[in-house]
Amino acid sequence: MDVTLSVNGVSRTASVEPRITLADVLRDELGLTGTHVGCEHGVCGACTVLLDGRSVRSCLLFAVQAAGQEVTTVEGLAAADGTLHPLQKAFHDAHGLQCGFCTPGFLMAARELLDENPSPTESEVRTWLSGNLCRCTGYQNIVDAVLLAAERMRGAP
Amino acid sequence: MTTRLFGERVARSEDRRLLTGRGRYTGDFEPAAAHAAFVRSDFAHARITGIDVAAAQAVPGVLDVFTYADLADGFADRLPLLVPSDKLIAPRTQHALAKDEACYAGEVLAMVVARDRYVAEDALERIVVEYEPLPAAVDLDRAAGPNAPLAHLDMTDNLAGLVTEETGDVDAAFAAAPHVYDWTLRMERSASMPIETRGVVARYDEREDRLLVHDATQAPTGVRFGLAMLFGMDPDRVHVVAPDVGGGFGVKVIQFYPEEVLVPWAARRLGVPVKWIEDRREHFLGSNHERGQIHHVHVGAADDGRILALEDRFLHDTGAYCSYGLILPIITAAQLPGPYDLENYRYELRSIFTNTVPTSPFRGAGRPHAAYVMERVIERVSKELNLDSLDVRRRNFVKEFPHHVGVTFQDGGPTVYDSGDYPKGLATLLEQLDLERTRTEIATARAEGRTVGLGFGAYVEGTGIGPYEGASVSINPDGTVSVATAHGSQGQAHETVFAQVVADELQVPFERVHVTTGDTRRLGFGVGTFASRTAVVAGNAVLLATTEVKRQAAAVAARILEVAPEDVVFADGAIHVAGAPDRSIPLGRLAMASNPTRYAFGADAEEGAKLSQLAYEGGDRPLPEGSHPGLAATEYYSPTSGVFGFGFHAALVEIDLETGHVDILRYVVHHDSGRIINPMVVEGQIHGGVAQGIGGALYERIAYGEEGQMLNATFMDFLMVTAAEMPRIEEVHTETPSPNNPLGIKGVGEAGTIPVSATIANAISDALNTPVDHMPVTPEEVLTLAGKIESP
Amino acid sequence: MKPAAFEYLAPRSVEEAVALLAERGEDAKVIAGGQSLVPMMAFRLATPAALVDLNGVSELDHARVDRDTLVLGATARHRSVQELAGLRERCAMVAEAVGLIGHPPIRNRGTAGGSIAHADPAAEWPALLLALDGEVDAMGPGGRRTIAAADLFRTYFTTALAPDEILTEVRLPLPAGAVGSAFVEVAQRHGDFAVAGAGALMIVADDGSVADARLVLIGVRDTAVRSVAAETILRGASPTDPVLDDATNAIRSEIDPVSDVHGSSAYRRRVAIAVARRAVTLARDRAHAAVA
Ligand SMILES: Cc1cc2nc3c(=O)[nH]c(=O)nc-3n(C[C@H](O)[C@H](O)[C@H](O)COP(=O)(O)OP(=O)(O)OC[C@H]3O[C@@H](n4cnc5c(N)ncnc54)[C@H](O)[C@@H]3O)c2cc1C
Ligand code: FES
Numbered sequence A: 001m002d003v004t005l006s007v008n009g010v011s012r013t014a015s016v017e018p019r020i021t022l023a024d025v026l027r028d029e030l031g032l033t034g035t036h037v038g039c040e041h042g043v044c045g046a047c048t049v050l051l052d053g054r055s056v057r058s059c060l061l062f063a064v065q066a067a068g069q070e071v072t073t074v075e076g077l078a079a080a081d082g083t084l085h086p087l088q089k090a091f092h093d094a095h096g097l098q099c100g101f102c103t104p105g106f107l108m109a110a111r112e113l114l115d116e117n118p119s120p121t122e123s124e125v126r127t128w129l130s131g132n133l134c135r136c137t138g139y140q141n142i143v144d145a146v147l148l149a150a151e152r153m154r155g156a157p
Numbered sequence B: 001m002t003t004r005l006f007g008e009r010v011a012r013s014e015d016r017r018l019l020t021g022r023g024r025y026t027g028d029f030e031p032a033a034a035h036a037a038f039v040r041s042d043f044a045h046a047r048i049t050g051i052d053v054a055a056a057q058a059v060p061g062v063l064d065v066f067t068y069a070d071l072a073d074g075f076a077d078r079l080p081l082l083v084p085s086d087k088l089i090a091p092r093t094q095h096a097l098a099k100d101e102a103c104y105a106g107e108v109l110a111m112v113v114a115r116d117r118y119v120a121e122d123a124l125e126r127i128v129v130e131y132e133p134l135p136a137a138v139d140l141d142r143a144a145g146p147n148a149p150l151a152h153l154d155m156t157d158n159l160a161g162l163v164t165e166e167t168g169d170v171d172a173a174f175a176a177a178p179h180v181y182d183w184t185l186r187m188e189r190s191a192s193m194p195i196e197t198r199g200v201v202a203r204y205d206e207r208e209d210r211l212l213v214h215d216a217t218q219a220p221t222g223v224r225f226g227l228a229m230l231f232g233m234d235p236d237r238v239h240v241v242a243p244d245v246g247g248g249f250g251v252k253v254i255q256f257y258p259e260e261v262l263v264p265w266a267a268r269r270l271g272v273p274v275k276w277i278e279d280r281r282e283h284f285l286g287s288n289h290e291r292g293q294i295h296h297v298h299v300g301a302a303d304d305g306r307i308l309a310l311e312d313r314f315l316h317d318t319g320a321y322c323s324y325g326l327i328l329p330i331i332t333a334a335q336l337p338g339p340y341d342l343e344n345y346r347y348e349l350r351s352i353f354t355n356t357v358p359t360s361p362f363r364g365a366g367r368p369h370a371a372y373v374m375e376r377v378i379e380r381v382s383k384e385l386n387l388d389s390l391d392v393r394r395r396n397f398v399k400e401f402p403h404h405v406g407v408t409f410q411d412g413g414p415t416v417y418d419s420g421d422y423p424k425g426l427a428t429l430l431e432q433l434d435l436e437r438t439r440t441e442i443a444t445a446r447a448e449g450r451t452v453g454l455g456f457g458a459y460v461e462g463t464g465i466g467p468y469e470g471a472s473v474s475i476n477p478d479g480t481v482s483v484a485t486a487h488g489s490q491g492q493a494h495e496t497v498f499a500q501v502v503a504d505e506l507q508v509p510f511e512r513v514h515v516t517t518g519d520t521r522r523l524g525f526g527v528g529t530f531a532s533r534t535a536v537v538a539g540n541a542v543l544l545a546t547t548e549v550k551r552q553a554a555a556v557a558a559r560i561l562e563v564a565p566e567d568v569v570f571a572d573g574a575i576h577v578a579g580a581p582d583r584s585i586p587l588g589r590l591a592m593a594s595n596p597t598r599y600a601f602g603a604d605a606e607e608g609a610k611l612s613q614l615a616y617e618g619g620d621r622p623l624p625e626g627s628h629p630g631l632a633a634t635e636y637y638s639p640t641s642g643v644f645g646f647g648f649h650a651a652l653v654e655i656d657l658e659t660g661h662v663d664i665l666r667y668v669v670h671h672d673s674g675r676i677i678n679p680m681v682v683e684g685q686i687h688g689g690v691a692q693g694i695g696g697a698l699y700e701r702i703a704y705g706e707e708g709q710m711l712n713a714t715f716m717d718f719l720m721v722t723a724a725e726m727p728r729i730e731e732v733h734t735e736t737p738s739p740n741n742p743l744g745i746k747g748v749g750e751a752g753t754i755p756v757s758a759t760i761a762n763a764i765s766d767a768l769n770t771p772v773d774h775m776p777v778t779p780e781e782v783l784t785l786a787g788k789i790e791s792p
Numbered sequence C: 001m002k003p004a005a006f007e008y009l010a011p012r013s014v015e016e017a018v019a020l021l022a023e024r025g026e027d028a029k030v031i032a033g034g035q036s037l038v039p040m041m042a043f044r045l046a047t048p049a050a051l052v053d054l055n056g057v058s059e060l061d062h063a064r065v066d067r068d069t070l071v072l073g074a075t076a077r078h079r080s081v082q083e084l085a086g087l088r089e090r091c092a093m094v095a096e097a098v099g100l101i102g103h104p105p106i107r108n109r110g111t112a113g114g115s116i117a118h119a120d121p122a123a124e125w126p127a128l129l130l131a132l133d134g135e136v137d138a139m140g141p142g143g144r145r146t147i148a149a150a151d152l153f154r155t156y157f158t159t160a161l162a163p164d165e166i167l168t169e170v171r172l173p174l175p176a177g178a179v180g181s182a183f184v185e186v187a188q189r190h191g192d193f194a195v196a197g198a199g200a201l202m203i204v205a206d207d208g209s210v211a212d213a214r215l216v217l218i219g220v221r222d223t224a225v226r227s228v229a230a231e232t233i234l235r236g237a238s239p240t241d242p243v244l245d246d247a248t249n250a251i252r253s254e255i256d257p258v259s260d261v262h263g264s265s266a267y268r269r270r271v272a273i274a275v276a277r278r279a280v281t282l283a284r285d286r287a288h289a290a291v292a
C-alpha cells in the first residue's frame, strides 16, 4: 500500500507492505540510511527517530502507522546550509562518538531531552539516555556532549 | 613555523559524516540487492538426516535455497584454521553449511536467497530439517571430565589442545615455600556485542569477472585473498571493502565466518547482488563469544607476600570449533604474571570443545582472565598473611627491562616486556585516588553500617604484534595528501591519528590529509585490526611511508631549487630552502613537477608542469633511473616483538545487602601506553573498555541451558551497561615510551577492559570480607557471598 | 527478525474496530503502542494474520483526572500520564511507577491499556490497577462490560478479556485525604522490567493509625498481586517500624517467584521483601507528611 509521510519536512511517498517497519522504509525505500538498526526489538535505541517531535523506536513502528505524521531523522538535524546542530557540534568537540553506529539514536533521544529540559543535570542525562546502548564510548563523553550542547544552547540568544 | 599535532587532542575527521547520517556502513550499500537468511540448528548437537527445502523454494520471491549438497570444490571443505598450532590435538572448523552434524545451536544448515529479508524469513519457516538429537557437551567442567558427552561424534574426548610450559624450577620453589595455597577461579562466557551486527554484501560482475564485497570485518585483506583463492580468481579482480564498521571488539575478525563465503558464492551463482545483514538473534547464535575459563591455581608464597611459585592448570571453553586455534588460552597463560616477576611459573592449559557457539578474541582476549586470576592471588595471599596488598604488589613488581617472562607469547616468540615503570604507575593511581582520604572515608562509612570496599587491579597488555601492516602515502597535485591502510576501522579514529602523524611529518594542514582504511582497492596487503595492534603497527608504517615521500619530495625540490636535499625544510604545506623561506615550492606543485607528463588545469598546475622540466632537465631520459613519477610511497612496518602497556585500576564500591546491588562510587584508572598520539582518542578507548569491563564484572554473561540452548539471546536479557549504570571514570596516565618502534607508542585498545573484573572482584571481596572467585558477580551472587540467601 | 505478513486495518471508531476484530477472528490482534507486540512479531513469536490498529480511533485517545479518578483511553501513552499536571502530588505511586517503565521512546508509544491487556507479571500498570481497585471497560461484539481489577488478571499474560474484546478505558480511583504512596522496584539496569517491585499506599487516620493500606507486588508470581496479609496487619495498626516489618514479612506466604536466567526464586523473594519494606515506609512517611 502507498504511505505518505513527511520526513524532515519533505513529503515522501513509498509503496510498502504493512509489515515493513518505519526503520526499513527510511533506509531502503527513502535512502535515509542514517537511521540504524541494531536489535529490531526495541532495546538498543539505534533506530530512534522523532515522530511528531517525540522520540520513538522506528523498529517497533510499521511505516503505515506513521502515515500523515512528521518524521525527523538524523539527516534532518543539521540546518539546511549544513551548519551542525549544537548537539552534533558538541558530540564532535567532546568526542562523543567512536564507531558512530549508535550516534544517530543518541542524537535524536538527546534532542527530545533538550527540547523538554534545557538544563538537565548529569544524572538526568544519564537516565534519559539509558534507553540507548553504545558499545564503544562508555557513555561518559556522550553525557558530557549533551551537557555541553545544553550549555551552549542556553547561552545562545 | 613548525606545528606539532602528535600528542594533541585533535577532534576527529571521521565525525562529520557519522554525525549527519552520511556514514556508510555495510547495511547501507545495495538497497535493492536480494537478501540472504539462514536456517540455523535448533539443537546444540544433532545428526542432520534430511533437509526439505521444497516448500521454501515455492515461496514467491525466493530466488533459491541451498544446502551442503549444493556446495562443491573448496566451498564444500571445512573453513580455514586461522591460527594453526602443533599443540592443537584436534583442529576442527565448521563447514560453510553443516554437512551431516550440527555442533552448536545456531550453526548454519541452509541458506535462502529472496527478494528481501522479509520474504527470506518467510521461506525459512517452511524449511523442514530432520534432526537426530545427540547428547551435548555444554558445561565446561563436565565437558573436560571423564565420560563427558562428546562435542564431536568422531572424537573420543573433548580435548582440542593442550599446552604446558614452565619457567624456573616450580617444584623446588613449592618445596621451599613457607605458605602454599590452592584456589579455583571461574569466569563465565560473554561476547563482544557491537551495536552493528555483522553483514556481507556481494556483487559479482560477470562481464568484467569482478567480485566486490562489502564486509563489516576487522580484516578485509584476508577475506579478499581467501575469496580469490576459493573462487580461483585473480586477486586483482576481487575487492573487499570494510566501510564504516559499527564496532568490532574482536567478533568481526574470524576469516571465515560461513556467511562471508556463502554470500559472495550465492551472488556469483545467482548473478545478482546478494546482501546479508545479520539480525541480533543471529548475532547471539552465530557470532563468536569468549571468556569462559576455569582456573585451578597452586600458589607458593614467602612470609612477606612474594610469590615464590605459581602453577595454573586451566580449562578454556573453545566452543564447538577452534578456528583461532589455541591463541586465546595462550594469551591468558603468557600474560598471567602481569606486572609481577614470577621466577617460578608453570601452566597447563586445556582447550575444551563444547556444543556452544565457537569462541575467539573479544576485547581483552584472554587477558581479563589473566589479570583476574593474578590479582585475586595477590589479594588472597595478602589476606592470608595479613599484609597490605599494595605492599605485596610492590614487592612482586618487575623492576628491570627488558623483562623475560619465560613463556611463549601469542606470536610464537618469547614474552618480553619492552619497558615500564610499575611503581610510578601505581603511585600515580594512588595519588588520584587519595588513598589516605579514601581509607578514612571507608572507615567512617563502615562505622555507619554501610558495606563499602576498595579494590585494585593491575595489568600488562601485550600489544602491537606483527606480522606487519602497510601504508601508502601520496601527495596530490592540489596539495592534499592521501593515505591508505588496509586494515579496517571500527571507531578507533585511525583517520584522525594517522593524519596527525602525516601532517606533522610533512607540515601540511591536518584537514588536507585524507585517510582511507579497509579498502583493498587502495592497498591490498595488510593484516587487520585486532590485538590493539593497529595504531602501533600501521601507525609506524604510515610514518615510514611518509618519511619516504618526504625523501622523494626533498630530492625533486633540491633539483629544482638547485640546493642539496639536506638543505630543504618542510613548512606550511610547502618545501623551502633552509634559511631562505621565500625560495619555496608548494607541495602540490611539487607533486605535479615530479610527474613528467601533461595534464595541467589551472595556473598552479601549469607552473608545476614547467617545474617538471626543470626537475628532470639534463637527464638521459625523461624519468631518471631510480626515481618514479609522483610523490608516493607504500611502506610496511613489521615489529620485532610486541610492546607492553600497563596500568592500575581502583574501584570503590558500596553494596546494598538487601538487593545485592553493587554501586560503583568511584572508578579510577591509570594507564601507560607509551607515547600518545591523541589523548582524547586514548581516553575514549579507555572509557569504552572500562564499560565493557564493568559489564563483564557485574552484568554480562551468555547463559546456556543444560541442553545447550542459549537462554538470553536478546538485548532484554543479555545485560550491557547503559549510561545510568556507568560511573564517571577518573583517568590519569604516565608515558613510558617503547624503545621498540620509531613512534614510541604502544597499543591501548584493550587496556580499559583487562583489569576491571579483577578490580571489581577485589572491591567486593573487600566489602564483604569474603573471596570472590566467580565472574561476573550478579546481585544474586553478591547476596549469596554475603550469606543472605542460599546458593541455588 | 522481520514480522510475518499481516493485513493492516485502521478503524476510525471503536465500533468499527470491534467489528473488524470479530470478522477476522482468532488470528487478528489489536495493536496499541506496539511496544510489546512488535518485538514478539519480530521474533515471530506472534504472527497475527491481521492487526487492528487503535491509534486512529480518536475516542480512545484521552488521559485526564476526572475529579477523583484517573481516566485513560486505550491509546493513552505512558507518557501522557506522566504529563498530567499534579499527578505526582495526587498519587506518587502512579507517577513513580510510570516513570519506571522502560525509557522515553517506549513511554512515548506504549499504552496503559496495552500493558494491562498484555498482563506481564513484572509490568507496572496491572499493579497500579490492582492497588487502586481500578476497573476497565471492554467492548466486544456482545457490547460493553466493565471488569474490576480483581477479576481481570488470570495468569501469565492472560486476562479475562475475550479475544474479540477491546479494552477501551482504564479507570483508577485516586484516594483523597492524608494519603501517602510510593512505587519502588529493583531492575537489573535502569528501565528494565523489574526483578521485583512494590507499590504501597497508606491513609492515616487522625489518631495516627492506618485507616487504609494497599500493598501490591510485581515480578513475584504469575500475576501482579495484592498482599492481603500485609494489608490486614497494617489496617488499624499504628505504623511503627516493627509493624511495617511484620507486614512486609507477611508477603512471604503470598509470593511464589520463579527462577530464571535473571535470578533464583530465593533471590527474588529477598528483593521483593526489600522493595515492599521500602515502599511501605515511603508511603507511611508521605502520609504523615500529608497530615502535617
Ligand atoms: C525496551 C523496552 C522496555 C520496556 N520496559 C517495560 C517496563 O519496565 N515495564 C513495563 O510495564 N513495560 C515495559 N515495556 C513494555 C511497554 O510498556 C509496552 O508498551 C506495554 O507493555 C504494552 O503496551 P502497548 O500499548 O505497547 O501494547 P501493544 O504492544 O500494542 O500490545 C500488547 C498486547 O496487548 C494487546 N492489546 C493492546 N491494547 C489492547 C486493547 N486496547 N484491547 C485489547 N488488547 C490490547 C495486544 O493485542 C497485544 O497482545 C518495555 C518495552 C520495551 C520495548
Ligand atoms: S533497532 Fe530499534 S531499538 Fe534496536
Ligand code: FES
Pocket (backbone or CB within 6 Å): A097, A098, A099, A100, A101, A102, A103, A133, A134, A135, A136, A137, B195, B246, B247, B491
Ligand atoms: S560509538 Fe560505537 S556503538 Fe556508540
